[in-house]
Amino acid sequence: MFQAPEYTRAVSLRLSEVLADIGVDERIVLKRRRVYLLRETMYTITGKLQDVSGSYYTLGSQSEGSTTLGLDSDSDQLYSLNFINLIQDWADWEPGMMNKLMIQDETVSPGYCLLQPLRDDAPLPFNDVRNDDVWKDRTGRILEKNTLISSVVAEVYEGGVRHGPAYTKEGKPGFKDTDTVHALPCKSWPQQARQWLDQQGQWPSDDMKRYCSNTGCFVVGVGGKGSENEELEWRISTSLAERCLMFNLNITQLRCYVLMKMILKNFIKPSFENTISSYMCKTVLFHCIANTHSNIWREENLLVCLSLCLFVLNNCLLNENCPHFIIPGNNLMKGHISHESKPYIIEILQYIINSEGKALQGILCDDLGARLQLKLSNLVTSIKSDIISGKLVRDTATFIDNTILMNCLTLIRNSSYEEAIQTLLKYSLKLVSISKNCQGLDKKACGLLATRFCTTLGFVLASLNICWHNVIRAESLTWISLGLNTDVSSGKLKLASMLYCIGDTQRAETVLRDIEGSYDLNIVEPICKCHDFIGQRLRKGFCATADNHNEEAIQYTTAFCVRFLLCEINCVPHELRYEMFRSTEEDLAFRGRYDEWMDLAVIDSLPYLYFLQYKTYNNLGRHDDKQRALSNLMRTIDREPNLGHRETALNLLGQCMEQDDRAVDALHCYLLSLNQRGRNNAAKLHICRLLSSMANAN
Structure with missing residues (x-):
């Protein structure tokens, strides 16, 4: 059995503890995987709702659980056509399908193939050049260029940047980029990889x-x-x-x-950006695991295992050959290592290997170096698992919000x-099926x-009921009830809004009181994905709760923004209806590609709670409670950092001020709203209306 020297063993154990503290432990890894596999499933299911023939896969570090907050890995998606x-x-040719034959012969690079389009009425190749996306080779074969997908995808990802086979939706500052690869699926295992299945060994x-x-396998459009x-x-x-x-x-291998990715980030990428990739590191790890005994991969041997991987990576670099783990003929380093950079990278790797762990103390990512020094001095370091859990629950909630x-x-x-x-009925029944x-x-x-x-279907039906009879039918309430508890507040706020609109003020007040009792300001996080805005640090109570739960925590720790469609308008107080008509003809030209939400009436949960309380208490003649609600609304707008629709909240506050005969304060609110969002803002309507009213009053 392999046994590391005592010093190496001690450093390895402390290093393992540090990595566990920053979220590389079994529990957090499983949480990460669950979140991204759930996201993958929701992507594919929503495609099915719209009869799209494709599947989404979330790949890479996030879905593997092989990342940390400091590594800040991008989100990688593969969309299978x-x-x-x-x-x-x-024999796998199918009539009526868009069939393509993978050609893997001596004319193509290892790990690559050619695609030959086939007829859909007979298992025969096409023999004519139909468009610019195909090419006739010297033997007369019609082959498809790998630009076929990119020419179509470029239109979908307008403004995106191509990196190899991926299109990147570049996030705004403070947001991760999203790489999406469009791929063609093949149900059978690639011929070039069949030898791998027959290799003997304990792993895999x-x-x-x-x-x-x-x-x-998949094929992607890059040669x-x-x-x-x-x-x-x-x-x-x-x-x-x-x-x-x-x-x-196992956790030591992960x-x-x-650690290899941290070494890349800290020591190599700053000067040699496009040389060694994390995928090469993963491939080296696979080779090392396959060629060593499983007993080596234990916590007390972490430093030795890391040195082994770096040594193999160093050899790959010396030979300028990193063989793909499954298709060894594919050299991942080909064309990536320049003669100028090679000796410097080798020197860096040898320095780290020979340092016996001391070089790791210089890693800044996640403060790993500083944390390791504290551990070696037997000092306690902080644990990040609750912050990671909070981000994972928040990310799941925002993904659901964006999907809807x-x-x-x-x-x-x-x-x-x-x-x-x-449409809503079709979606609901399809999901049940x-x-x-x-x-x-x-x-x-x-x-x-x-x-x-x-629930959305229920409110559309309720709006129709109000339009016809000003009474809510039982069928509408049944549909509404199915989704009232998806989060702390948004569904119930729509219910209270509907009750207020039909004049059932007493029941509206009861619902609002229930929401306020459930809305713990120390725990509940506002969730909005209408547009990108940089939220502030998550609440400690939210993170602590998320650390003990998975996606079920969304139900009692998040407050989605409240959205009303135009066909839900009869469930919306007149003050909020203005938001459905926020855009002038001129404003429309300033909308972004994903600004369709501006046709809805949208408001964050917490300010809408206090606004509805203000209105209901006013109708009930409860002056003190009305003033308390108004104060809460003002405080929320001023102090809550994570509001996605602060301008709308200010518009509602301005109308409250008008109703209290505070015209100057109302105008101030509308001007503050315009400072938040200068275009596509109903504040312009309110200012024009208010100034007209003030002029006529004089």
Whole structure:
């Protein structure tokens, strides 16, 4: 059995403790994976609701759990175009499908293939050049250029930046970029990787290889660097198989990978940005695990394991060859290492290997170096798990919010009652159908989405009821009740708003009192994904609660913003209805690509709670409670850092001031609102209306 020297063992144990403190432990890794697999499922399910033939996969560090707050990894997505039947065997050709044959012969680089389009009426290749996306080679074969996807995707990702096969939606300052790769799926395991399945060894196990072989592969639109067929080659991706391997690493192996990425970030990337990649580090780790005994990969040997990986990486660099783990003929380093940078990177790696862990004390990422020094001095360091858990729950909530907004509400924002009801009913019933045939996270995703669609359907029906009879039918209330508890407040606030609009002030006040009792200001976080804004630090109470729960914490720790469609207008007080008409003809030209939410009436939960209380207490003649609600509204606008619609809250406050005969204060509110959002703001309407009223009064 392998035994590390005592000094190395002591440093390894302290280093393992530091990594656990910053979130690289079994519990947080599993939390990360759950969040991103749930996101992946919701992406795909919402596509099915709209009859889109595709699947989303969230890949890379976030979904693997191989990241930290300091590494701040990007979010990687792969979108599989499932309407294409990619085959390696003629027997897999399907009539009526868009069939393409993968060609893997001596003319292509290892790890790549050519694509030959096939006829849909017979298992035969096309023999004519139909457009600029195909090419006839010397043998007369019609082959598809790898620009085929990018020419289509570039239109979808207008303003995005291409990096290899990925399109990046570049986030605003303070937000992560999102890399999306569009890929063609092949159900069968790639021919070039079949030898890997037959290799003998203790890792991966036969069961893992069997699972990997059933994941098939993808091809993505990028050719081998320097290949004479670079425009015609398509890279073969075994990303789902690699995710399986990552999910089967033990915590020491995962920590080793995280340390390698920190070394890249701290020592290599500042001067040699596009040389060694984290994917190369992952590949080196796989090779090391496959060629060593499993007993080595333990916490007390972490430093030795890291040195082993760095030594193998160093050898790869010396030979300028990092063989792909599953398709060894594919050299990942080809074209990445310049003769100028090579000796400097080798020197850095050898320095770290020979330092016996001392070099790690210079790592700034996540304060790892400083934390390690404190641990070696037997001093206590802080633990970040609650902050990470809070961010994961917040990210899940914002993803749900964005999914509902972008895949439902904005699509029906200008629909008639009939169209909106049909769409929402179709979505709800489809989710029920999908849920019956799945389990685990798939079923959980269906539930998280279905309840919200059902409640929206209920309020559309209720608005129609009010329009016709000013009475809410039982059917509407049944649909509404299905999603009232998705978060602390948003559904119940819509219910209170509806009750207020039909004059049932007493019941509205009861609902509002219940919301206020549940809305713990030390725990509940506002959630809004209508637009990107940089929120402030999460509440300690929110993070502490999130640390002990998964996505179920959303129900009692988050407050989504309240959104009303145009066909819900009869559930909206007249003061908020102005928001549906915020844009002048001139303003429309200043809207962004994702500003469809501006056609809705949207307000953060907490200010809307206090506004509705102000209105109901006014109707009930409870003056002191009315003034308390007004004070709470003013304090929230002034002090709550995470409001997504502060300008709307100021518009509501201004109208409260008007109703209290405080015209000057009202005007001040509207001007403050315009400072928050200069365009597409109903404050302009209010200023014009108020000034006209003041002029007529004189």
